[in-house]
Amino acid sequence: MEYSTDLGRRVLLTLAGVALLLVVGLVLSQFLPTLVFTVFLYYASRPIYRRLGRLPLPKSFLKRAVPYQKQVHAAATIFFFLLPFVVLVGYTLVLVIPELQSFFGEGGLGAAYLSQFQELQGGSPPGPLADLGFSEVLAMGPAEVIDLLRNATVQSWLGRVSDTLIGSLSLLTSLLLRVFIMFAGTYYLLTDGPRLVGWFLDTFDGSGVLREYAAAVDEELSSILFGNILNALVTGVIGIFVFSLYNLVAPGSVQIPFAPLVGALTGIGSLIPVVGMKIVYLPVAVLLAVSAVVTGQTAALAWVALFLVVTLVVVDTIPDFLIRPYVSGDLTHVGLLMFAYILGPIAFGFYGIFLGPMLLVLAAQFFRIIVPYIITGTVETTQTSLSEYDSGES
Template structure:
């Protein structure tokens, strides 16, 4: 009877723990895009964090800084790397959104909100207000001011303006909240993530198979998220600025149409195996050449040649040369990875370009590591884990 009561208590505690996990999962499910971007920022910044961790502290602050070295390195990584990167990415989106709006037309991305912002422009004032100057408003009596505010045209305009301001504040607050969650999440993943994984493996991984699985997933995600996707983002940002700068000097007949949009597409094209971004800028160069000939300006072909050379060197070669050396994973099939990049955004939305590869890696490494253990009951460890700094090893060296 005593054993039965103890078993019941264990079952009840297990059910309570399951309920807590379900509750946490429901809360986190409301922030899936933010969590996915947090994982990307973690893998994008971790190499910088590790390089900073390898640097010695100056003798003058060594005694006081050593107990907080993980926190100092994480804060420095976020301040000197992540914040400038996010600011640059945000400014790039500011350039890209109007191009998307123009490309997709009046019903395009954010059309309702963008058009509502026009109510805040001085030229959009209703006729009763436009006819008045600032001095007239200051000299108006209470009765005149009330009559003006009761004008249906003015009331309608004030209603749209107030709604736009409320929406803008709401959008800004949401962006700041999710930005704080991403930065805070990245900070704690850098400082405490390895120790949390180490505790989990020490507690639940008696066979060693979970450690092998975690190490394989970590290696591939580091390769894909820091290597391939970061390369695509950097390439896209460079492409946007290069093509926009080219349009400043090029004559109208050979200017790149929708330059920021084409620049972003070059970054996406870099994810395509073998051909990469050439599927974007080579057809664009062909269109520019045809446009120059059709306009009767054969001399403008020199600008097309400059476009090709600059794109090949600055957009295609330099980012690939700087970022690709960090790409070391070779377990995930290139074709499957390409479909993950394509199907992820279709299935999950804009954040699917990160979530698709993450799910692919989790599934692929599950079948590579876990399934053989389930079938045979034997855990096999690979030599790959000995050649890299695993999560648990990195955590113990920092503790």
């Protein structure tokens, strides 16, 4: 009887734990894009964080900072690397979004919102307010103002203005909250992430297979997120500014159409194996050359050659040279990665370009490490371990 009571208690606790995990998962699912971006920022900033940990510090400072060394390094990484990076990417999006709206025509949602905003803020609302000047409104008496505000058309216009302001404030608040979650999550992943993973593995990994799986996933995510995707983002930002500067000095016949959009596509093209970003800028160069010949300005072909040389050196070679040495993972097939980059955004939206490769790595390493253990009961260990990846974080 005592055994049955203990077993029943354990079953109830198990059910309560499962219910708790479901509730936590439901809450976290509402912030899935934010969590995905947090993981990306963690892997993007971790090499910088580790390099800061290896820098020699003055002895006087080191004595005071040793208890908070990880916190100081994490805060410095976020402030000097992540914050400027996020601001730069945000500014880049501000440049690209109008290009997308122009490219897809004036019937898009952004153009419609802009038209409505201009109607609300342009100083020419419908109804009685359209016939009144600012000085006339100020000269009104209290009774006249009350009569004007009771007008149905004016009330409708004020309601739309109020809804627009409230919606904009709500959007800004939500955006700031998510940005705070991303930076705070990245900070705690840098300082306490390895300790949390170590506790989980020590508690639940009796066979060592989870440690092997975690090490392989960590290696591949570090390679993909810090190497490939960060390279694409940096390349896209450089491409946008280089192409925009080129348009400032190049003749009109060989200017790049939708330069910020082409720069962003160049960064995305760098994710494609073998051809890379050449699939974007080489057709653009051909288009510019054809435009110069058709318009009879053959001398402008020199500008096309300049475009090719600058793009090859500044956009194509330099980012790859600086970031590619950090790309060391080779466990995930490049063809599968390409499909993950393509299908991820289609399935999940913009953040799918990060979530797609994450899911691919988790699944691929599961079948490579966990499935053989399930079938044979043995673990094939490699020289890769989590301790190697956590070096420099203590």
